[in-house]
Amino acid sequence: MKKSQEEQLENQDIEIRLLIQAIFDKYGYDFRNYSQAHIKRRMLNRFHLSGMSSISQMIHEALCNHKFVDQLLMDLSINVTEMFRDPAFYKAIREHVIPLLKTYPFIKIWHAGCSSGEEVYSMAILLKEEGLYNRTQIYATDFNPVIIKQAKEGIYPISRMKDFTLNYQRSGGKASFSDYYTANYESAKLLDSFKKNIVFATHNLVTDSVFAEVHMVVCRNVLIYFDRKLQDKVISLFADSLTGGGVLCLGSKENLQFSGYYDNFDGLVTGERVYIKKYKV
Amino acid sequence: MTPARKYKAIVVGSSAGGLNALKTLLRNLDREFKIPVIIVQHISPDSENYLIHILNDLKRLKVKEADEKEHPQPGYAYVAPPNYHLLVEPDQTFTLTVDERVNYARPSIDVLFETAAEAFREHLIGIILTGANNDGSLGLKRIKEMGGMAIVQDPDTAEVDSMPKAAIQACAVDHVLPLEEIAAFLNNL
Numbered sequence: 001m002k003k004s005q006e007e008q009l010e011n012q013d014i015e016i017r018l019l020i021q022a023i024f025d026k027y028g029y030d031f032r033n034y035s036q037a038h039i040k041r042r043m044l045n046r047f048h049l050s051g052m053s054s055i056s057q058m059i060h061e062a063l064c065n066h067k068f069v070d071q072l073l074m075d076l077s078i079n080v081t082e083m084f085r086d087p088a089f090y091k092a093i094r095e096h097v098i099p100l101l102k103t104y105p106f107i108k109i110w111h112a113g114c115s116s117g118e119e120v121y122s123m124a125i126l127l128k129e130e131g132l133y134n135r136t137q138i139y140a141t142d143f144n145p146v147i148i149k150q151a152k153e154g155i156y157p158i159s160r161m162k163d164f165t166l167n168y169q170r171s172g173g174k175a176s177f178s179d180y181y182t183a184n185y186e187s188a189k190l191l192d193s194f195k196k197n198i199v200f201a202t203h204n205l206v207t208d209s210v211f212a213e214v215h216m217v218v219c220r221n222v223l224i225y226f227d228r229k230l231q232d233k234v235i236s237l238f239a240d241s242l243t244g245g246g247v248l249c250l251g252s253k254e255n256l257q258f259s260g261y262y263d264n265f266d267g268l269v270t271g272e273r274v275y276i277k278k279y280k281v
Numbered sequence: 282m283t284p285a286r287k288y289k290a291i292v293v294g295s296s297a298g299g300l301n302a303l304k305t306l307l308r309n310l311d312r313e314f315k316i317p318v319i320i321v322q323h324i325s326p327d328s329e330n331y332l333i334h335i336l337n338d339l340k341r342l343k344v345k346e347a348d349e350k351e352h353p354q355p356g357y358a359y360v361a362p363p364n365y366h367l368l369v370e371p372d373q374t375f376t377l378t379v380d381e382r383v384n385y386a387r388p389s390i391d392v393l394f395e396t397a398a399e400a401f402r403e404h405l406i407g408i409i410l411t412g413a414n415n416d417g418s419l420g421l422k423r424i425k426e427m428g429g430m431a432i433v434q435d436p437d438t439a440e441v442d443s444m445p446k447a448a449i450q451a452c453a454v455d456h457v458l459p460l461e462e463i464a465a466f467l468n469n470l
Contacts, residue, residue: 005426009399013371035376037368037396042380080379221379224349253349253362253377 015055016043022059027069029143030206031076033230042075070146077144078225082163083118083156086252087170089220090126092269094172097247098130101215107136108214110241112205113222114140117151118164122171123218124194125180129173133197139212141203152200154190161188205234210241217242221251228258235261244279288316288430288470289404290353290373292397294390294420296323296412298440300332302460303410307358308339309464316406316467317353318342319367319397321388323412326364333360349377361388368396384416394420403428408463410434412444418451425452432466435459 013036020039024030031039043055052058061068084090101107107127111120120140127133142148156164165177181188203211205222217238223231238248239261248256248265250273256262265275295302299322307318322332336344336358347359347367352374361367365377366388383389394407394417407424409417411434421431431454436442438459449457458466 005428006402009427035368035370035378037370037376037400038378038380041368041392041396078379080381224377224379228350251379253365255348258350 012044012055013040015059016040019043019055019059019062022062023069023072026063028207029073029076029204033206033227034076034225035227038225039076043072046072046075073144074146077115077142077147078113078221079115079147081115081118082160082167084122084164084167084171084173085119086220087167087172089249089252089272089274090122090171092272092274093123093249094126094130096269097216097249097274098126098132100245100247101127101132102130104215105135107132107216108212109136109138109216109218110212110214111138111140112203112217112219112238114142114148114151114200116147116156117154117200118156119218119220120151120198121154121190121194122168124198125168125173126171128194129175133194136197138198139214140198140200143202143204143206145202148200148202152195154195155187156190158183158186158188205237206230210237212241213243214241214246215243216247216249218249219251220249221254223250223254232260235259239264239277242277244277246277248275248277249273250275287404288406290369290397290401291316291318291406291408291467292394292420292424293318293320293408293410294322294394294412294417294444295320295410296386296390296414296416296441296444298411299323300335301440302434303332303336304339305460306408306410306464307336307341307344309461309468310341311468312341313356314342314468315355316470317355318358319347319353319361319369319393320358321361321367321390321393323386323388323390323416324363326387328363330360330363336360347375347377349375351375361393363388366392368392369400370396371400373400384414386414386416390417391420395423398423398427398429401427401429405429406432406467408432408434409445409448410460411439411441413441414444415447415451417444418447421448421454422452425454430455432456432458432463434463 168177268274342358344358368376433445433448436445
């Protein structure tokens with residue numbers, strides 16, 4: 001390898017570490033235990049779009065320009081999602097988790113890392129169809145206040161409704177999906193009746209603690225961005241939040257097996273990462 | 282260090298026509314081939330990862346889906362799961378992400394190649410096979426910059442030649458080889 005390339009790579013990695021440290025020191029958002037390769041791709045992408053001369057200049061902008069730091073937080077958010085994403089997961093919830101939830105007089109669900117809300121509304125629709133929504137409270141949280149605001153609005157591009165409808169049908173949905181939103185030119189707005197039992201709030205999985213006791217935690221495709229240490233910390237947060245017999249739902253490539261809390265849970269659905277918290281370990 | 286041990290990983294990118302090309306490549310590797318192989322094949326987001334079964338049936342390398350945090354081992358080939366990007370961390374373990382598509386693809390070949398290039402540096406071989414777009418070109422270029430080796434399937438032997446052609450244009454590749462000869466070349470490293 002050419003020496004200059006090696007040095008350039010080393011300098012770039014140091015500058016990105018400093019940028020992440022600066023965001024933490026100044027704003028309290030902690031990405032230090034995120035996947036390094038992921039963070040680097042996101043930050044270099046922003047660097048190329050920004051037209052700035054160096055990553056060091058990005059550090060200065062991040063400290064002084066609040067608009068720019070909002071942009072960086074958006075870059076570091078995982079905002080690729082869909083309604084009824086992974087239809088097999090929602091099918092498994094319908095078949096295996098709903099019967100459990102039906103035994104509770106009142107249900108509390110925490111959807112952590114909810115991004116722009118598509119998957120929260122999917123769960124609300126499913127609960128409504130199963131007759132459980134009126135006795136459910138959903139806490140939907142994300143670290144990014146801008147994204148939480150979007151989630152609260154529940155407005156999505158109409159162009160996405162075709163895929164969402166297909167996902168809904170594949171997940172075992174039997175109703176007419178278009179009854180669940182109002183269409184207006186370019187956008188589709190979820191019915192307000194799905195919002196009344198959802199509280200949207202900012203919560204940072206890395207730095208914030210338990211805020212409620214819940215019967216189900218849904219946190220999908222968030223842990224894959226964390227290193228093992230942070231994964232373990234967040235799973236302990238979920239374990240502490242769940243009641244005995246509570247349900248933990250992870251993304252399809254996220255596994256409890258390597259976590260220090262593996263013994264606190266039993267698998268519930270083969271092929272899906274859906275776990276039950278044991279009453280006693 | 283013997284030349285054979287110089288290389289610690291091989292990354293392979295394929296798209297249209299990739300299934301047959303990957304079969305030919307893996308079938309002709311020695312049974313005791315030691316360098317881990319990491320594969321991105323463009324695949325439909327909701328497909329079962331059938332590729333793994335087909336490649337495992339060749340009974341050469343043990344083929345499995347890449348798990349997050351996994352460290353690639355000799356004797357194995359790893360396939361990126363449908364609808365996830367596969368990245369290699371500086372500590373040479375895998376990360377999976379659900380970020381935006383790159384070059385209309387998730388998994389994207391560029392994402393694997395660029396991150397692997399920095400993780401393995403001069404100990405990496407990148408191979409671009411058949412395909413109908415230009416995913417992988419930037420990644421192969423990055424592999425060259427970091428001192429690794431770039432191999433491209435001879436476009437004349439590719440089911441679809443745009444991806445190998447784009448890769449050859451993007452950087453000074455070390456070897457342009459007919460599909461049937463790539464495995465023999467790797468066996469003799």
